[in-house]
Amino acid sequence: MRIKAQVAMVMHLDKCIGCHTCSVTCKNTWTNRPGTEYMWFNNVETRPGPGYPKRWEDTDRYKGGWELNNGKLKLRAGGPISKLANIFYNPNMAEMEDFYEPWTYDYDHLIHSPKSDHLPVARPKSQVTGKYMDKPEWGSNWDDDLAGGSEIVPLDPNVEKMQEHIKMEYEKTFMMYLPRICEHCLNPSCVASCPSGALYKRDEDGIVLVDHDACRGWRFCQNGCPYHKVYYNWNTHKAEKCNFCYPRTEAGLPTICSETCVGRIRYIGVVLYDADKVKEAASVEDPQDLYEAQLSCFLDPFDPKVQSEAREAGINDAWLEAAKESPVYKMAMKWKIALPLHPEYRTMPMVWYVPPLSPIMNHITNEDELNTDGYIPAVDQMRIPVEYLASILAADDKEVVRKVLLKLSAMRVYMRGKTVGGVDEFKQSELVKQANTSPEEIEEMARLLGIAKYDERYVIPTGRREMDDDLHYKQGTCSLEDLAPQEGLHPTFGYMKAREKNYESG
């Protein structure tokens, strides 16, 4: 057993109002420099829709993530040798068109234009070339709220493969929001795709980062990530990605997207996992078993054996306590209401999603008479087809999604009975049994999901540097140390040695 801690996130999709506050605060924090205009470490997609970049889920084209090849886990885009052969031109890499050409407006013209008969306008101007653009034709949220409708929706790869016909008539269609950040995967294919070893997963908190000193611009990570969450900076020729706001999480604060989330949909907590199990779990034959396999990597923070081993592995008590209170552990592992995004990519993503409930399609004439058990068939008639959710969150396994929706419905019915009344027979009902829950669990769930107190949503222990750092060494050092540390010429040689020591076959 090799215990590591991971800071992870859950997003409760029911509460996302699609306001993009998260994207904007993230952009203002991290990606407001030249070369990063098109990067949205956090973006919010309207689903069904092609997403950002366009059709990122089209793994046949971008070849992101892993696949099982004769029982062995292989990068879909090809292993090291084929990467080196394709290093001069990466056939699978997305180009600017797949994202969009970032633009601004010529605001200055509004102020300085000479007197004229017409109102001055601010023309769009490319942020890449600085030239005027005729008209912008695509952007990161061009299809927001189903804009583009029946022309754009069929571009969604999940829709393409659906058996069920998606209805686009106004009264019958459906939509949901999908906020996305880097998944900080347990088995990150971006890391494995980097020829220079510039991407790495942090031991202490599992955050996946790019070492900008080591990045050489070989750009295999951009499409190596099946979620398309590594971006190539065309200005610096280096890769950039979501860093889980590590300067904030190290200080015990939530990421900026979470902090500012209007819908309070985001939860951050610590989970413990066994790094030795990851590769095996990612290699199970049937993609539909990946979800359970991933769950089997996590360790029970209440188990004394786990605790003592974790202490031995250098995880301190503050982290162990946080692991017990972790909302992520509760929602994803204990209650199993949060699911990983596209588990079939085999990267073991660590941002989990509580699927949204939606109105029931077949109109229920008298809702007061709907008895408790009536909700069981209703789950299959929700406006957002279970098939669609299963395609996004469960490798097409509808049963997994059904179970979650049933549990959430049970919570709704129970809480309604409690506050409004009229649902007395709940405890004995079939719904409780089928949803595999209990009133106690439901009350706990309802508190975390509904009341969502700040300090229950974010249980983040501060970074572990104070206990590991050699304070004696630091005494009296100054910033020049970064250029010429007293122990040697250049830190890179130091990084490399440390890196080798930390190399662990995955």
Place this chain on the structure above:
Amino acid sequence: MTGIFWWVIFPYITVTIMILGLLYRYAFRQLTWAAPSTEFLEKKWLRFGSPLFHWGIIFAFIGHVMGMVIPIEFYHALGISDHAYHFGAIYGGGLVGLMVVAGVVILLIRKITIDPVRIKATFSDFFAVLAVLFVAATGTYMTIIYNTTVVEYEYRLTIGPWFRSLFMFQPRYDLMENVPMIFKIHVIAAFALFASIPFTKLVHIFSIPIKYPTRPPQQYRSRSNYKRQGL
């Protein structure tokens, strides 16, 4: 005197600039050390230009090792006649030279005509492509045209031994005296190109990730331990 300058002083100075420049940039300017990929901005031309050029350069490198580094006696010992060698060098080298030139020309046209690529290119980006084009074009001219129309020049008796003598720190500049002008220009341009490497994105040449196939796919790094473990 000019012989000493061009065939002793100049090569050492340019190579010294290259080595010191690279060391400096490696130590203090890692953030700028990358392959200058513009694939994000344009793919269609790059798809042909870049692989053509780079594979050509790799073969051209091998060709230079065969001609400059391996002594003529080695070929004689193997029983390869001078004529056979030049036959191979002209056809093989010529093809490779054309690959390189065609590749750079495609890249250059792309750099000039595709808006975002041109606008984002710096002076040093253009300089690198033009300098490589000049060296490659003179080299290819020698191989294909000079060798077939003027004389099959035996550089393995002059330029080759001179080049090797540089590494012995006993430069035999006298060997270069009677070398045809076009060969001289090629050599001088190449050394000038070497000197420019630390100042352009050509530094990526020294970053071929050869260790990639042997390293474990997943990598962990410890935030707080690297300093103490590493140094």
